[in-house]
Amino acid sequence: MIACHGIGKSYGHFQVLHDVNLAIAEGECFALFGPNGSVKTTLLKILATLERPSTGHFEMLGMHGLKDREAIRANLMFLAHGTHLYDELNARENLAFALALRGHHPTDRDMKRALDRVAIGAFADMKVRHYSAGMKKRLALAKTMLAKPNVLLLDEPFTALDTAGTEILREYVRERLSDNGTVLLSTHDYDKTRPIAGRAGILQHGALQETAIEELKSDDLV
């Protein structure tokens, strides 16, 4: 689970996040909505241990977000705007490298299965520099699938994905939730998110307002 306690973030004198309190239970998917510049990515980066909060702290899986960073990193995957892929490596090599750094050594069969699942198995030996944005997103998703994280942080996960890719992602999120995983995603796309998210929140002017996703109206998300 994830528990944020009064998280704030400032850049110099400019405070971008104010006192964010949030609890996401195991087996729950929380959707974070908000207009451009509402620092959704900053909040995700704090939880991904890539940035430190200026105030407050968080816990993840019972571990302290600032003191147990390595242990938290071993249990989470962050599907970010950048795909964390090397253009000169092919899909298999990217998977092998990224997972090896996390201490996983998937077999060729595991990698093929993951690549087939995201429907890019036919391009497994092609350099990533020749991939489209959607294919890169699918490969990043395959990497996440092989890592089997307890916590999944997804930053605008539907961007660049077509309808089939969106369904693959949603199916994977459902699978993580059924395994008691915790998912936090930031998005602008209410329709694509509603089938998987149980709760939601709107981040506006650095403050988080929680709500049930059914109660959100499209006007709230403009």
Added chain:
Amino acid sequence: MISFNVIRWIVWKDFVTELRSRETISSMVFFALIVILIFSFSFSMDQQAAREVIAGIMWVAFAFTGIIGLGKSFSTELQNDCLEALQMVPEAKGAIYLGKVAANFAFMFVVEILLFPMFVILFNLEVVEEISLLLLVFFLATVGLSAIGTLFSALTVQIRAREVMLPILLLPLVVPVMIAAVEATKGALNGDPPALYEQWLELLAIYDVVFTVVSFWMFEFVMDS
């Protein structure tokens, strides 16, 4: 605890990407060739005079060539935000540092070995008997350059003017390496007994150990900041 698995995979990744892109080594070799050619046409000298100045010319070429390679070491990690993935590796970051140092050392050493025959030909040097001592000097000095250079490459990678900042910050710190490398190279080229310049080799070895340990320790803070 150092993860040798992480070191091995970082070296593998840097080698494979370099073999396929050839960006780093080709730009290093091209730059160094220009430097060597400019110096060779600027000076007209006999072999004795060449032995006196060639060491300095050689290490100017090697150091600036090395900085090109070091600058690319972490800037390639900005592609697709791969640096974030390295920051999120659930292991002590020192392993990433050692992997990067090993890869940077290999690229710089390969370029030095490729360029050295050019110096021999263009400056008419006779180095057959001194080759093992020269290789020792190259090895020790290149370890020092890559140890401190890798740390500063990581430190400056997120700075907008990193191409300028890396040499400005790095060159003052590698002055001891440069002086020791020039003196030891000059001694070896002159055929002096090693006892006359062994203190420079010792200085290089001490520098290597000290700066590798300090940089290894500091790398964790650089990656997390």
